[in-house]
Amino acid sequence: MEAGLIDLEWLNSASVADGVFRLRPDYRALLVLAEGLVPGSSDALSDQLLSDAELKIARKLDGRRPEELEELAAWREAYRAFGAKPQRxxxxxxxxxxxxxxxxxxxxxxxxxxxxxxxxxxLPLGGEDADKYVGPPQLARATGEEEFETFAEGQPVIESPKTGEVVWKDDAGVTCRRWNWRQSTRTHIGDRTVRALFILDGLLDVTAASELMTAGEELQAALARFSPQARFASRLLAP
Incomplete structure (x- = not known):
């Protein structure tokens, strides 16, 4: 891994609140910071990655409903722990x-x-434009007063999470509601994104730490295929 111009201080200041770990002591977050990405439209490389993933999961499902997979069932339970209704x-x-x-x-x-x-x-995996962050990423239980920028009926609106909801946030507001349900329009990846933060959410009851790290390594390798000058740094957040 090259450090180079990577903002390690920003990455190392990321945090998960104790209240989240009390909900799920087996929770781990792998953060991957990428700099020097080359944004662009979907291409043959990304299409093949998606096609391979579609085939892999179709075989794993083998006629079962998604919620019957233990990995997805565990995340449903994690949602219920803070009052969310995962069927909605x-x-x-x-x-x-x-x-x-x-x-x-x-x-x-x-x-x-x-x-x-x-x-x-x-496993849940989200990407954000790191240059649009104000302060470090933080996973916490919401107070209910934070601002979340999104769209409703095609119009930009500002919502607030429910008190106790698990949210990713920075110093300006919520960047992702309900752990990994919906990302903010403020920090979403766009056609000018060259510096991105990727958050891989793992529950050790169903996803081994080694699997989480392998997923992070595969993510970096795949991004490097179309961004050969990219630099990466990663950090595992645990209790």
Whole structure:
């Protein structure tokens, strides 16, 4: 791993609140910071990654419903622990798996890449534009007063999470609601993103720490295929 110009101080200041670990003592977060990415439209490389992930998960499902997979069932339980209803607001990886039959969305090559890794390893994985952060990433239980920028009926709106909801946030507000359900429009990856933070959420009851690290390594290798000058740094957050 090259450090180079990587902002290690920012990465090392990321945190998970004790209240989150009390909900799920087996929770781990692997953060991967990438700098020097080359953004662009979906291409042959990202399409192949998604196609491979679609095939892998279709074989694993083998006619079963997504919620019957132990990895997805565990995340449903994690959602229920803070009062969310996962049948209505699903963990991000389950939402993706439910789209496999119709085909995973092709969005842009950075987003396609992390979505493919998420599905292939059956773990929630989100990507954010690191340059749009204000302060370090923090996973915490919401006070209910934080601001979350999103869209409703095609219009930009500001919402607030429910008190006690598990949220990723920075000093300006919420960056992702309900652990990994919906990302903020403020920090979403776009066509000018060159510096990104990827968050891989793991529950050790169903995902070994080695699997989480392997997913992180595969993510970096896949991103480097279209961004050969990219630099990466990673950090595992644990109790």
């Amino acid at each position: 607001t699903r963990p991000s990886v389950e939402a993706l798996v439910r789209r496999v039959d119709a085909g995973l969305p092709r969005i842009d090559r950075i987003t396609d890449t992390y979505n493919a890794i998420s599905v292939a390893h059956l």
